[in-house]
Amino acid sequence: MSELDAAYARCRALNARHGRTFFLATRLLPRRDRPAVHALYGFARWADEIVDDGRHADPAADLDTLERQVEDELAGRPTGHPVLTALADTVRRYRIDHGLFGDFLASMRMDLHTTEYASFAELGKYVHGSAEVIGLQLLPVFGTVAPRAHAEPAAAALGRAFQLTNFLRDIGEDLDRGRVYLPQDVLHAHGVDRELLAWSRRTGRADQRIRRAIQHVMAVTLATYREAEGGIELLQPAARPCVHTALVLYRAILDEIAAADYNVLDKRVVVPNTTRAAVALPGLLKAVTARAVSGRLTWNRPDDH
Structure with a gap:
């Protein structure tokens, strides 16, 4: 196995271990495109762990170090870290915007x-960098x-919808870290403060x-999914089953929140495996069909080197 293959394998393992829903949807992509998704996930996971896993004595300094390493890798100065090796190769192959x-x-x-965050507008500044850019990558x-x-x-x-879903699912866990992502003006409009959430x-x-x-934030999130869903037809046919499956599975988290009567602060809802299978199987069939269609369109495709 080459160094690059090993780097991609490392990212794939990270995705499989920590991003089960996303990893399942990625299996519907053509084989040639899956490693790129794993590399992008691996980088995002690394940065997220610096902030949240509690093992970093100076996370700000570690983020600065990571940013310098990313800049080095993208400039052709290898750092030797497998995740960044795979990331740099993906960015080059698919011509992803460094910014x-x-x-x-x-x-x-x-x-x-x-x-x-005081409002959805203020939260949007955070969500752009934490989630929207993932969709753009x-x-x-x-x-x-x-x-x-x-x-x-x-x-x-789509990135924004996924992030808002995470915020709703993880209210309790985020509160333990001292953070409340639901907009304060929405909470206050319904008589909710941090003390009530903690209780x-x-x-x-x-x-x-x-x-x-x-329910208020969920309505905004569902509208965001509808906005995202309209863009699936603009993707290459072979990618549509993957993206549609990821959207449906992630949106199903909202169904589980409703099924729990919105009482989710002390537990983490999950989409049952039966639901996951019921969604993934039709996606697999569509993916196989899409791959079998000849004459695939090639707008904005990567090089094959």
């Missing part, structure tokens, strides 16, 4: 000092059947005010 990685790390730094990998700029708003919306987290008891606030 997207700086935007991502800027949002990771926000997590070191920002503990709440993946877009060249998926390929488009129209100029890439036409698909970018929907790609960004629900501690006791496991539901509260109608929290329930209404979650």
